[in-house]
Amino acid sequence: MTRESLFVTVDLGGTQLRVAGYRPNGEIVHRYATLTHSEEGQEAVVQRLLDSIRQVTTKFPREEVAAISIGAPGPLDPWRGIVFMAPNLPGWKDVPLRDIVQETFQRPTYLGNDANLAALGEWRFGAGRGSTDMIYITVSTGIGGGIISGGKLLYGKRGFAGEVGHQTIEPHGPRCNCGNRGCLETIASGTAIGRDARALAKVGRAPYLFELAKGEINTIDAALVSRAAEKGDEISRQLLATAGSYLGIAITNLLHLFNPELIILGGSVTKAGDFLLHPLWQTLRERARPPYLENFDIVPPQLGDDVGLIGALALALDPPPQK
């Protein structure tokens, strides 16, 4: 590898398929994006992924391409490069994505879980630089994350570690996509906030949200709740405070388990700012043992929409140790 080596990275999402060319120092030299069209099924999406990679590789001399690295929704096997299934990619089951790409392009290829890669990206190139123990959490439609412990990404035995959104927080809470009940994701994600807000609006207990939505209760979502909170709506502030305190409970668990120095907290829901963060910190001060809060901070991510692409670069530079 030289400074001129090219790393082609892929962020395979349910909606967008993005590809970039990076130098090892994190400099982006080319990008390409298209829609995933996940509804067309697995074979069509894999073909589109190969075509999209080609859109980048053909812009550079072949010998410059050092590796290809893909972030995909999990659960997946980062060692064998197999996507077991992906809730937002219909029809995907046990797809040997790494081998398909590697055989097509004849370049070393890596595959990682998108949330874990975001953690790696923020750690190596973003808000987590210089730390050895940090946890990345993203709160949007769902809640995902990744754990850096002792200067290493925590993979677990089969590569499934770091599912911070699937901690049980409410034993009798709502059913989660994963089959469990009361996972953090079911009570503190954007989806959960929107669901609870609509339920209140339906019974006439959220008049301001009802008004903002022009009576279209089904259009009430977490972003609207955030807007209403800023305008002073007490019900919306309470909804965000509830989500914030649940996040506080989950982060207390993480503090006690992993003793991180940093939590990088991002995702669309965190745009609610202090309406979410204030109750979160209050919960930490009530529940976490004080030494865990010394030299500890919660900060926003720095890499924006490119976190998946840069995370895939970080994976190619620092692949999972073989076992």
Ligand SMILES: [Zn+2]
């Ligand atoms: Zn769950």
